[in-house]
Amino acid sequence: MTTAEGGPSRFREPERTGGYYHLLKAVVYRxxxxxxxxxxxxxxxxxxxxxxxxxxFYGGTLVAGQAFSDSIEGLIVGYFLWTLSIGAYSGxxxxxxxxxxxGTLERHFMTPFGFGPVVFAKSIAIVFRSFMTSAVVLVVMLxxxxxxxxxxxxxxLPVATLTIAGAxxxxxxxxxxxxxxxxxxxxxxxxxxxxxxxxxxxxxxxxWARFLPLAQGSAMLQRAMRDGVQxxxxxxxxxxxxxxxxxCYLALGYAIFGLxxxxxxxLGVLGDx
Amino acid sequence: xxxxxxxxGQVLGDDTAASGSDxxxxxxxxxxAIYVDGLAKTFGxxxxxxxxxxxxxxxxxxxxxxxxxxxxxxxxxxxxxxILGLVLPDxxxxxxxxxxxxxxxxxxxxxxxxxxxxxxxxxxxxxxRENLRYFAAIRGQDPDAVAGxxxxxxxxxxxxxxxxxxxxxxxxxxKQKVSLASVLAGDISVAFLDEPTLGLDIESSLxxxxxxxxxxxxxxxxxxxxxxxxxxxxxxxxxxxxxxxxQVIVDDTVEDLLAGFETRAYQLTVRGGTDAVLADLRExxxxxxxxxxxxxxxxxxxxxTETFYRLTDAMxxxxxxxxxxxxxxxxxxxxxxxxxxxxPETGPVSEEExxxxxxxxxxxxxxxxxxxxx
Numbered sequence: 001m002t003t004a005e006g007g008p009s010r011f012r013e014p015e016r017t018g019g020y021y022h023l024l025k026a027v028v029y030r031x032x033x034x035x036x037x038x039x040x041x042x043x044x045x046x047x048x049x050x051x052x053x054x055x056x057f058y059g060g061t062l063v064a065g066q067a068f069s070d071s072i073e074g075l076i077v078g079y080f081l082w083t084l085s086i087g088a089y090s091g092x093x094x095x096x097x098x099x100x101x102x103g104t105l106e107r108h109f110m111t112p113f114g115f116g117p118v119v120f121a122k123s124i125a126i127v128f129r130s131f132m133t134s135a136v137v138l139v140v141m142l143x144x145x146x147x148x149x150x151x152x153x154x155x156x157l158p159v160a161t162l163t164i165a166g167a168x169x170x171x172x173x174x175x176x177x178x179x180x181x182x183x184x185x186x187x188x189x190x191x192x193x194x195x196x197x198x199x200x201x202x203x204x205x206x207x208w209a210r211f212l213p214l215a216q217g218s219a220m221l222q223r224a225m226r227d228g229v230q231x232x233x234x235x236x237x238x239x240x241x242x243x244x245x246x247x248c249y250l251a252l253g254y255a256i257f258g259l260x261x262x263x264x265x266x267l268g269v270l271g272d273x
Numbered sequence: 274x275x276x277x278x279x280x281x282g283q284v285l286g287d288d289t290a291a292s293g294s295d296x297x298x299x300x301x302x303x304x305x306a307i308y309v310d311g312l313a314k315t316f317g318x319x320x321x322x323x324x325x326x327x328x329x330x331x332x333x334x335x336x337x338x339x340x341x342x343x344x345x346x347x348x349x350x351x352x353x354x355x356i357l358g359l360v361l362p363d364x365x366x367x368x369x370x371x372x373x374x375x376x377x378x379x380x381x382x383x384x385x386x387x388x389x390x391x392x393x394x395x396x397x398x399x400x401x402r403e404n405l406r407y408f409a410a411i412r413g414q415d416p417d418a419v420a421g422x423x424x425x426x427x428x429x430x431x432x433x434x435x436x437x438x439x440x441x442x443x444x445x446x447x448k449q450k451v452s453l454a455s456v457l458a459g460d461i462s463v464a465f466l467d468e469p470t471l472g473l474d475i476e477s478s479l480x481x482x483x484x485x486x487x488x489x490x491x492x493x494x495x496x497x498x499x500x501x502x503x504x505x506x507x508x509x510x511x512x513x514x515x516x517x518x519x520q521v522i523v524d525d526t527v528e529d530l531l532a533g534f535e536t537r538a539y540q541l542t543v544r545g546g547t548d549a550v551l552a553d554l555r556e557x558x559x560x561x562x563x564x565x566x567x568x569x570x571x572x573x574x575x576x577x578t579e580t581f582y583r584l585t586d587a588m589x590x591x592x593x594x595x596x597x598x599x600x601x602x603x604x605x606x607x608x609x610x611x612x613x614x615x616x617p618e619t620g621p622v623s624e625e626e627x628x629x630x631x632x633x634x635x636x637x638x639x640x641x642x643x644x645x646x647x
Contacts, residue, residue, distance in 0.1 A: 026410030
């Protein structure tokens, strides 16, 4: 290190033994540890995911019979994406709220990596955990319904990840707002139901709908998992819209998160809860 | 101790010119471990505006342990958070190890961390060791590479036996120590500890104080410890910065601060004093706590050496028999109370008034003559 004038430092240099890899590893591991150390919450999360699907499946079959069974693949894919999206959205939002209430949020601000990379690492951790839990729900759904889907990881993983990036952006936005306004759970919870509409948005009938969060990815995931379409078989424009909307909503969410946390710092409420 | 107001708002004792305190106060922005100049923060606007930090300036030398003292609402926590960039200040410059915290926070955070929430500073669901590993990693350390140092730290803080225990299962005192350990888990050289002993029983507080002092010396840490527990500051710190109403009202060594008080007050018990004699003494000297029991008269008097001689002359002239003379030695708590709100004259004061030591009433700190402000 040098001083502001460029001279040699008179202070002891810190010994840096780690980097971004260790940051990411630690954040992912901590996220899983905290999740596992609230076992009832973790188990109930998966159970409720399966329970609601089972309710829909058996209820739908009872009411609509064969017509419902014919559309079960689409329902499974949509439900899988919904649990993934909710996991990413509420995961990052709850994480930020919890960190504020635990008194640890400010410590993540004071790191040599900067707040942005730490929040980004948290986002990756939460997406990773969401995939794990949603995969369990998906497997149970397939077993319950006796359905098979094309689970080509090379296609499903990037499409699903890009799709929920938009949800993550919304989660960051709501997390930032919760740092600033503290109690926003009513609005935050309502948004979760809006995801159902976004996932089922008819992007082929209403072209502009593909620019909404989740919509384009949802349509692509349906084709990939139901029809076995591979990533490289999609029209480049379709992929471009997916990447563009995902990056835009994630960037927008992060920008709002940055603005709200800066505002929280100005108001002195960053660590309040 | 006579004092004057520095141009940046510090009340500096001129009889501490050769002390570490003064050395620290004259450190430049690139020499001090912590350099704060003109820090200001107001919350709200208009009639609702609350000035939490008002032109705070001080410097801390590398390896120095400084206490930031003040009553509730004095602005200590806001000052610390503003220094660290967790609160955006309205004005002022802050440097840590020569790096501007507000323009280059990431570089500054290489050196500094803070324990801001006491026991609420780490993850209670994780074990002690898991906390240390996590906070080391987010501060740029490979937890495996620094595992040995963490074990050493756990030993130093008597936490080794509880290393694999979840923090939530520990006592309050242990939790505080885990918070401290997690702050020191990264390789930092500057730490801010906000109320580190808050909520601890006396025994736990004493142990933590000893450990803080030892850690600071062994690791060469620069520490700023905020507290309204004067015993903590007195035991651990080299120097004390006292804040009131968002301003620094005193910046001095603990030793000199107490010395400034301890020679200024005496408690005397005399025999043979009449009401007329008492009235005469009251008129000529600053007598307080006067009690009369039979022919015994007990009182406290604020007096420097010259005043004390005049008092003894007066007592001799009145043929008073001296039964006892005691030096009143206030501890830091009493000094602090008197400086922050213990005097009736609580109005603003001009620099000229403060810098005229000859006019200072005796037995009162220079700062308190500033009406609890500078």
